[in-house]
Amino acid sequence: xxxxxxxxxxxxxxTRPATVALPAADGDRRLAAVVSxxxxxxxxRLTEQERALMNAMLHGLIxxxxxxxxxxxxxxxxxxxxxxxxxxxxxLTRAGLLQDHDLVAVLLRRADVQRLxxxxxxxxxxxxxxxxxxxxxxxxxxxxLVAARGRGRDRFGRAALDLADLPxxxxxxxxxxxxxxxxxxxxxxxxxxxxxAAADLVGATPTTPRLAEIEERLAALLGSxxxxxxxxxxxxxxxxxxxxLAAILGLEADIPVEEAFRLLIGGGDLLALLLRLARxxxxxxxxxxxxxxPALGIGDPVxxxxxxxxxxxxxxxxxxxxxxxxxxxxRARLVLDRNG
Numbered sequence: 463x464x465x466x467x468x469x470x471x472x473x474x475x476x477t478r479p480a481t482v483a484l485p486a487a488d489g490d491r492r493l494a495a496v497v498s499x500x501x502x503x504x505x506x507r508l509t510e511q512e513r514a515l516m517n518a519m520l521h522g523l524i525x526x527x528x529x530x531x532x533x534x535x536x537x538x539x540x541x542x543x544x545x546x547x548x549x550x551x552x553x554l555t556r557a558g559l560l561q562d563h564d565l566v567a568v569l570l571r572r573a574d575v576q577r578l579x580x581x582x583x584x585x586x587x588x589x590x591x592x593x594x595x596x597x598x599x600x601x602x603x604x605x606x607l608v609a610a611r612g613r614g615r616d617r618f619g620r621a622a623l624d625l626a627d628l629p630x631x632x633x634x635x636x637x638x639x640x641x642x643x644x645x646x647x648x649x650x651x652x653x654x655x656x657x658x659a660a661a662d663l664v665g666a667t668p669t670t671p672r673l674a675e676i677e678e679r680l681a682a683l684l685g686s687x688x689x690x691x692x693x694x695x696x697x698x699x700x701x702x703x704x705x706x707l708a709a710i711l712g713l714e715a716d717i718p719v720e721e722a723f724r725l726l727i728g729g730g731d732l733l734a735l736l737l738r739l740a741r742x743x744x745x746x747x748x749x750x751x752x753x754x755x756p757a758l759g760i761g762d763p764v765x766x767x768x769x770x771x772x773x774x775x776x777x778x779x780x781x782x783x784x785x786x787x788x789x790x791x792x793r794a795r796l797v798l799d800r801n802g
Contacts, residue, residue, distance in 0.1 A: 505729060512573040515621060519569055520560070521547045522616065523623045527640045527663070534659035539651035543644055550643045559639050563793075564632050567720075572614075572621045574727055578758070579702040587701040588694075589680075600689065603680040607706075610676045625667045634664050674705070678719055681709035695746055699754030715739035717785040725785075727758060730766035737770055738778045739785075744770070 499507070508516070525547035532540040554560045592604035616622040625633045641660035645653050671679070683689060691697075698707040704726060712722030717739060725736035730751075737747040748767050755763040784792070 508573075509577075512570075512577060515573045515576060516566075516569040519572060519621060519623045521551055523625075523636070524550050524554075524640055527625065527637055528644055530663050531637075531641055531644055531656065531659045534662050535651055535655060539648070539655060542650035543648040545644055545647040549647065550640060553643045553646065554639055562632075562635075564629070565636065568623065568628060568632070571723065572623065574723075575705055576621045578704045578727070587703060588697055589701075589703065589706065592680075597689070600680075600683055603676075603683050607676050607680050610671075610673045614673055625663075626670060627672055629672070630667075633667055637664050637667075674709075674719065677705050677709045678713070681706060681713055681719075684710060685713055693746060693749070695742060696749045696753060699750050699758065704758075711736055711740040711742070714741060715785075716782060718789065720789060721785045730755070730760040730762060731769055733758060733760060734766045734770040735773065735778070735781060738773050739782055 528543075528545065528547060528550060532543050535543065551560070589604050589607055592600050593608060595601040595604070613624070614622060614627065625637070628636065637660050641656050645651070645656040648656070684691070684694065695707060695710065698710070704723065708723035708726045709719045711726065712719035715722060715736065722736060722740075725732040725739075733751070734747075737750070742750075744767075747770055751760060751763040751766045751770075755766065760766055
């Protein structure tokens, strides 16, 4: 008679049958992540567009680094290192190596810049006009910024990242991480060969000024005597030029530009504080909040200008002292305070 199921053969003596470990009741990592993301306040949650752009920039950057590493190997070794960027990103993410505060901050800033630029009024921007200025220093600085911003886009016109856009320490660390991930997926070249390729790539990375440094250079020129323009902050806000606006306000406020950028896009309360820190005249502050408030994510410009008026000088002074500290120092002190 045929049997519905064959008789099972017992396992050899001394072996253990395979088992499947059931997930713990509170151990569903996906559910925990969804719960955390679902209840994030709307003002801090990434939009789908921002998430997609940051993901594309990260994959593009890692793909570029991997290509540069393969180009420094012999042809046989390079062909044995055909790992895709998605595989390398997956490996590095699982290992926790890409969850780097400074790297994500660069990606987020680029995404924020593109989002704000898309809400601009359109037309020829102030920076483009300055390239034709009779002031040769101003024209040169504006042209350098236009060229640098052009390099920061891929062939489809989307924001992109290159190693030269990263701070040197961050760029070197990323090269070494990608090299290690590539080495694990290569069948032929030795670790030593890939490490040499990584060292060569780090040494060949151009030391040209980063985009943020070029923006700060132009901001410093615009703030110098004889070049100050009335209503410049409002004009840049209408252009959607958040990086240059943050650079100007940061220099006027005597705080790091990165902190000024966070305040600029942080909502009405933080923008009101930034405008006070930068000693912006009330009339210009009110115009900026009224005309560019929606693009900067300010729901109630009236409440923001009321806060601008009501902020005590002592609080503004204390904020200036605090924000002038290096961000890494402030983050470390916060962790120490929490765990002290």
